[in-house]
Amino acid sequence: MAVSENRPGPHTGPLAGYALLRSLGKRVVRPGGAELTRAMLTALGDLSGLDVVEIAPGTGTTASAIVTQGPRSYTGVERDALTTSALKRVLDGRGTVRVADAAATGLGAGSADVVVGEALLTMQGDTGKDAILAEVHRVLRAGGRCAVHELALRPDDLADEVKQDIRRALARPLKVNARPLTVREWTVLLSRHGLTVERAETAPMALLEPRRVVADEGLPGAARLARNILSDPAARDRVREMRRVFRAHRESLAAVALIARRTASS
Ligand SMILES: C[S@@+](CC[C@H](N)C(=O)[O-])C[C@H]1O[C@@H](n2cnc3c(N)ncnc32)[C@H](O)[C@@H]1O
Numbered sequence: 610m611a612v613s614e615n616r617p618g619p620h621t622g623p624l625a626g627y628a629l630l631r632s633l634g635k636r637v638v639r640p641g642g643a644e645l646t647r648a649m650l651t652a653l654g655d656l657s658g659l660d661v662v663e664i665a666p667g668t669g670t671t672a673s674a675i676v677t678q679g680p681r682s683y684t685g686v687e688r689d690a691l692t693t694s695a696l697k698r699v700l701d702g703r704g705t706v707r708v709a710d711a712a713a714t715g716l717g718a719g720s721a722d723v724v725v726g727e728a729l730l731t732m733q734g735d736t737g738k739d740a741i742l743a744e745v746h747r748v749l750r751a752g753g754r755c756a757v758h759e760l761a762l763r764p765d766d767l768a769d770e771v772k773q774d775i776r777r778a779l780a781r782p783l784k785v786n787a788r789p790l791t792v793r794e795w796t797v798l799l800s801r802h803g804l805t806v807e808r809a810e811t812a813p814m815a816l817l818e819p820r821r822v823v824a825d826e827g828l829p830g831a832a833r834l835a836r837n838i839l840s841d842p843a844a845r846d847r848v849r850e851m852r853r854v855f856r857a858h859r860e861s862l863a864a865v866a867l868i869a870r871r872t873a874s875s
Contacts, residue, residue, distance in 0.1 A: 626783035626851055627667075627728065633837040633844055636670050637825035639728040640760045641812040641864030644824065646671055646727065649756050649866035652808050656680045659722040662748060664711035664741065665729035667692055669699035675725065676703040684721075686714045712740035719750045727758040732785045742802040751873040755804055760789035760814060761865040767791060775858050782850040792865050804869035814862040817852040 627638040637643050650656075650671075656678040666672045666685040676683050683704030687693050690708045697706055709715055711729060724745045730738050745755050762772055779787035790798065796806045815821040823831045838845050855862065 623784055625732075625785045626847075627785075629844060629847060631668065633841070633848075634830065634834045635822075635826065636668060636830065638667065638816070639758050639864070640731075640814045640816055640862075641758055641866060642816065642821050642825045643670070645758055645810065645812040645864050645866050646674070648810055648812075649725075649758055649868070650674055652810070652866070652868055653723060653725075653754065653756055656723065660684075660720060661723045661725065662686060662714070662716060662721040664714070664724060664726040664745070666696055667728075669696040671725065671727060672696060672704065673699045676700060680723075684716065686711055686716070712737070712744050714744055714748060716748050718747050721748045722750060722753045724749055724753070724755040725757075726755070728760075730757060731760040731787055731789050734786055734788055738788075738798060739802070742799065742804065746802050746804060746871060749804075749871040751871060754807075754868055754870050755799075756866065756868050757795075757799075758864065758866045759795065760787070761795065761811065761863045762789050762791045762861055763811075763863050765791045765793040767861060771861060775861055778854050778858065782847055782854055789862070792863075792867075795865060795867055799867065799869045803871055805872055806867050806869045808868040810866045812864045812866075814855060814859065814864050817848065817855060 630638050639646065656675060657680060659680050660682045661675055661680040662684045663672055663675065664686050666687050672683065672685055685696050685704060685706045686709050687696060687706065688710055693706045693708055707715060711726065730741060733741060749755060762775065776788055792809055792811065796809065799806055822834065826834060838848050
């Protein structure tokens with residue numbers, strides 16, 4: 610039987626960091642938090658009347674902000690079937706959900722005006738990033754835009770050895786192949802896939818800092834999360850280790866939201 614990485618249970622094993630946080634009650638698991646998502650959606654402008662696809666929507670906090678705007682259609686493409694029940698609840702009939710890989714959505718070519726993806730590409734190696742971005746390009750209409758919110762390394766000329774150290778340090782507690790790029794590298798990667806970056810906004814990477822947690826989850830949500838973490842020693846140790854690594858590398862880590870356009874000729 611396939612076992613979902615999001616299943617509840619002992620928090621010692623291979624549960625990915627984001628799945629662990631979600632199982633403890635954290636809803637927002639992207640590096641720039643709800644505030645950078647808001648800035649990204651604001652920069653995209655009015656989505657009403659547009660066909661919007663979200664890849665890896667998770668439990669649907671961004672989906673909720675999108676469907677509120679009244680797009681012509683909303684489609685969430687999420688690999689984890691367990692997560693999609695929460696997403697469907699959020700959508701409440703205002704969109705459709707596909708259980709599929711973001712690299713093979715099954716959606717028609719040129720069927721979307723906007724593709725949104727948060728905290729997905731960072732977790733992929735080079736081949737995975739390429740496969741997903743090729744699919745984003747295929748699904749977008751000419752002139753359509755993608756908006757991604759990911760983990761970034763800074764500055765752009767950060768030494769390669771430091772990048773390697775940070776990637777290794779992140780992979781241990783996160784239990785995913787975390788491969789953040791510099792803003793310049795993200796921009797070049799998108800452009801290699803025919804997606805021209807028009808806007809980049811950065812924010813501090815403060816996912817597990819108390820102030821950010823309260824901003825993202827609200828006071829009652831943050832209190833519930835803290836209770837859940839404290840009542841599970843294995844989970845507490847892992848969350849502490851994640852925060853320790855984020856803090857140790859805070860000078861070199863950031864969140865970035867990029868908006869890129871599929872040019873008519875690409
Ligand atoms: C870190 S969470 C981010 C969720 C959401 N975008 C957010 O920011 O809150 C990553 C999500 O990506 C989904 N995911 C991971 N790899 C995927 C893939 N190849 N295709 C579709 N979804 C994927 C996971 O199931 C999970 O829900």
